[in-house]
Amino acid sequence: MTPPPPATTTPTTVPDQSTGGADVAALRDISRRVLWLSAAIVDAANRGRHNETGIKVGGHQASSASMVDIMVALWFHHLTDLDRVSVKPHASPVLHAINYLLGDLDPKYLTTLRAKNGLQSYPSRVKDPGTVDFSTGSVGIGATAALWAAIAHRYLASQFPGTPPAGRFVSLLGDAELDEGAIWEAVADPQVSNLGELLWVVDLNRQSLDRIVPDIQITRLQGMFAAAGWQVVVLKWGRTISELFARPGGEELRRRLEEMPNEEYQRILRVDSSEIAARLVGENDSGELRSLLDSLTAAQLSTAVRDLGGHDLGLLVDTFDGVDTHRPTVVFAYTVKGHGLPTEGHPNNHSALLTEAQMRSLAESCGVRLEDPWRTFDTGTAAAEVCDRRGQLLRRSPHTPSAPVPVPTSLGHPHRKTSSTQAALGRLLADLVRDAPEATARVVTCSPDVASSTNLGGWINKTGVWSIAERHDWFADDTDRVLRWSEVRNGQHLELGIAEVNLVSLAGELGATWSRWGQRLIPIATLYDPFVSRALEPWSYGIYAGGQSILVGTPSGVTLAPEGGAHQSITTPSIGLEQPSCVAWEPAFAQDLEWCFLHAMNQVGVPGGTSAYFRLSTRPVDPALALLPEDPALLERRRLQAVAGGYRLRAPGPAPEQITLVGVGAIMPEVVAAADALAELGIGAGVVCLTSPDLVFRSFQQRGSRTAGGGSDIIDELFPPHRPAPLVTVLDGHPHTLSYLAGARGDRIRCLGVTEFGQSSDLADAYKLHGIGTEAILDAALTLLGR
Structure with missing residues (x-):
């Protein structure tokens, strides 16, 4: 790429200024140093690290450069230690550079971008060595995380008076991120318009990875935010060029710049400065415009056309200081991708790397040397004093964690009635309010408009629906109403619109409060299991970012047979x-559900904890089939096996075990019936009930491993190595989920499950259609035995 001419001369007498008292000259020095450090x-x-593979390490110097001034105005003037900021993924080098200048990042890490145990490619809250508030590698989803964190903090403060205060929740987005649907699902949620602590800043460099973004899209996006109740601020031009607009011919200059396509504007940035005036005049030569342009030197004009609002530090400082605190605010800050770099404005600059010669030129313009890249400001300079002062102001003290919360291992109420696991969840939560009040206080449920149909009704009736502002319940006197929908500030259920992405994003932030503010929550999110796939990316993102929560997918499998194939989940067990x-x-x-769910709750919201996913069913199952031991010691042994991943439901009886039937979830009645049918034929069939194929797989992987650090031996309890037998596995999901069991002892195996889209039917027909009923299990067993 041919570099454009340098633009360092101020074209008019109007200085870069701030009405709020900021030392803009010092901020400008800091901005140049941050630009250099992020590029370095x-x-x-890339150039400085030995690389035997020949594979490009990469990085985003141009995407970082467009964010420099915005981030300098925030970190070195506006932010407080209470604020939390989500930084766009491709600007991570800028965040690392700022943390370094603030004394928050050891210089040894500056050469470790994208290296093992070094600076992560994109900001990571749990893996980066410097302060990172939100992980943002997942484009669009990380930007909304600050929004959900704001709601999570409001919820915390309403429940626990000692919750540490919070400030603003800031998201720095690239304009291309606004193409992501997750953005608009979050913006449209009704609660969001009340969040005055939200500040989003859109880096409007009008370039994505492959293209220059049409300007018409920007106008539409601004209108969409305004329609959702946001304050919309547009910083299109800086104060320097705005002064030119006020001169004779200035209005024509503005009109010319704003009416030209983005592509033409960015081409002007790439040409020799001597050509700019002619390109601006174009075919519509006018005396006033020509006179205005002739009054400026080529260097002055080159600087003027680059004077966008997102690069005017004084304007940025004043804008951030003056945003509305009663409603969310979005600032569209026009910038140039690659601002200040030789690749400035080039359509292919997204991941372009500067050459050594270009780095030397950049170092000279930024007042440093390539041989001494990590130099900080000299003591006594205004920039050094700002860095020191801001570093101390932004330094955070660790929060004192809340007292440990005891979660019982069992509630002790027998399950005698035929019940589904979905119904058992509703009973568990309702009983929890009475039996474990300390744990109950930390539980918060959320759902995307399916709370009643996922059996949260009893819980909601006892705890209420949380709302930012209390609302009058006009149906409070309706005696026919089963679900009492009381929206209050101290409720413990959060209802969202039908947007699974929002659900799991909120759950992730609710599950991160223990590490953000020292207050533990146990978030439980329910949704229809077929839609787990839709929520998978933000769910995975939340876990990666350190959020711990329990996701309940219900009903699962083909148990909603009348609803047809669109409502039948197939791949979720594997997910x-x-x-x-x-x-x-x-x-x-039901008893297994109680044990396993309480165990999972105990792992959420604690250091070293883990999230959980429960796949539940609406199919009623007779609890007598579980053959629960009456002896307390044996009952406790069964519980320990259940939370380890599974148990032997029954031995084959007097006959030797010739085959083992393995079932999961609501399919167990068919497995037991098949075992009974085999017994009538004189065939000994053992029955294994898995509560967690996941944990059993981990046990399988850990067996004999030198690096796994120990673990459960449940795999050998369920499949004793000295008693081999063919296996028939069956679950209401994809059969490959259990195929690994063939390796436990080297047994022959037949895996039954759902591999095709279904159709509307009753349950018996659905099981027959997919080959997971009693007859199919029996046939598979006999086939394996050669009968």
Whole structure:
């Protein structure tokens, strides 16, 4: 790329200024140093690091450059230690550079971008060595995290008076991120318009990875925010060029610049400065415009056309200081991608790396040397004093964690009635209010408009619906109403619109309050299991970012057979098994659900904790099939096996075990019936009930491992190595989920499950259609035995 001419001369007598008392000259020095450091961090990872693979390490010098002035105005003037900021993924080098200048990042990390144990490619709250408030590698979703964190803090403060205060929740987005649907699902949520602590700043450099964004889209986006109740602020031009607009011919200059396509504007940034005036005049030569342009030198005009609002530090400072605190605010700050770099404005600059010659030129313009890239400001300079003062002001003290919350291992109420696991969840939560009040106080449920149909009604009736502002319940005197929808400030259920992305994003932030503000919450989010796939990316993001929560997918499988194939989840068991930092559960019986759910609650909201995913069913199952021991010691042994992943439901009887039937969840009645049918044929069939194929797989992986650090031996309890037998596995989901069991002892195996889209039917027909009923299990067993 041919670099444009340098633009360092101020074209008019109007200085870069702030009405709020900021030392803008010092901020400008800091901005130049941050620009250099962010570019040097990427350069060190590529040119400065030995690389035997030949694979580009990469980085985003241009995307970082457009954010420099915005972030300098925030960190070095506006933010307090109570504020939390989500930084756009491609600006991570800027965040690292700022943390370094503030004394929050050891200089040893500056050469470690994208290296093991070094600076992460994108901001990571749990993996970066400097302060990072939100992980933002997942484009669009990380930007909304600050919004959900604001709601999470409001919820905390309403429940626990000693909650530490919070300030603003700031999101710095690239304009291309506004293409993500997650943004608009969050913006449209009714509660959001009341969040005056929200400040979003859109880096409007009008470039995405592959293209220059049409200007017409920007106008539409601004209108969408305004329609959602946000204050919309547009910083299009800086104060320097705005002074030119006030001169004779200035209005024509403004009109010319604003009416030209983005592509033409960015082409002007790339040409020799001597060509700019002619390009601006174009075919519509007018005396006033020509006179205005002739009054400026080529260098002055080159600087003027680059004077966008997102690069005017004085304007940025005043804007951030003056935003409305009664409603959310979005600032559209026009910028140039690659501002101040040789790649400035080039359509292919997204991941372009500066050459050594270009880095030397940049170092000279920023007042440093390539040989001494990490130099800070000299003591006594205004910039050094700002860095020191802001570093001390932004330094945070660790929060005192809340007292440990005892979560019982069992509630002790027998489950005698036939019940589904979904119904058992409703009973568990309702009983929890009475039996475990300390744990109950930390529980918060949320749902995307399916609270009643996922059995949260009893819980909601006892705890209420949380709302930013209390609302009058006009149906309070309706005696026919089963669900009491009382919206109060101290409720413990949060209802969202039908947007699964919002649900899991909120759950992730509710599950991070223990590490943000020292207050533990146990978030439980319920949704229809077929929609887990829709929520998968933000769910996974929340877990990656350190949020711990319990996700309940219900009803699952084909148990909603009359609803047809669109409401039948197939791949979710595998999704749960494969999700890092999460344990997937699918208990069959109400008692198993109680044990496993309480165990999962105990792991949420604590250091080293983990999230959980429960796949539940609306199919009623007779608890007698569980054959619960009456002896307390044996009952406790069964509980320990259930929370380890599974148990032997029954031995084959007097006959030797010729085959083992393995079932998961609501399919267990068919598994037991098949075992009974085999017994009538004189065939000994053992029955294994898995509560968590995930944990059993981990046990399988850990067996014999030198690096796993120990773990459960449940795999050998369920499948004793000295008693091999063919396996028939069956679950209401994709059969490959349990295929790994063939490796436990080297057994022959037949895996039954759901592999095709379904259709409306009754449950018996659905099981027959997918080959997971009693007859199919029996046939698979006999086939394996050669009968």
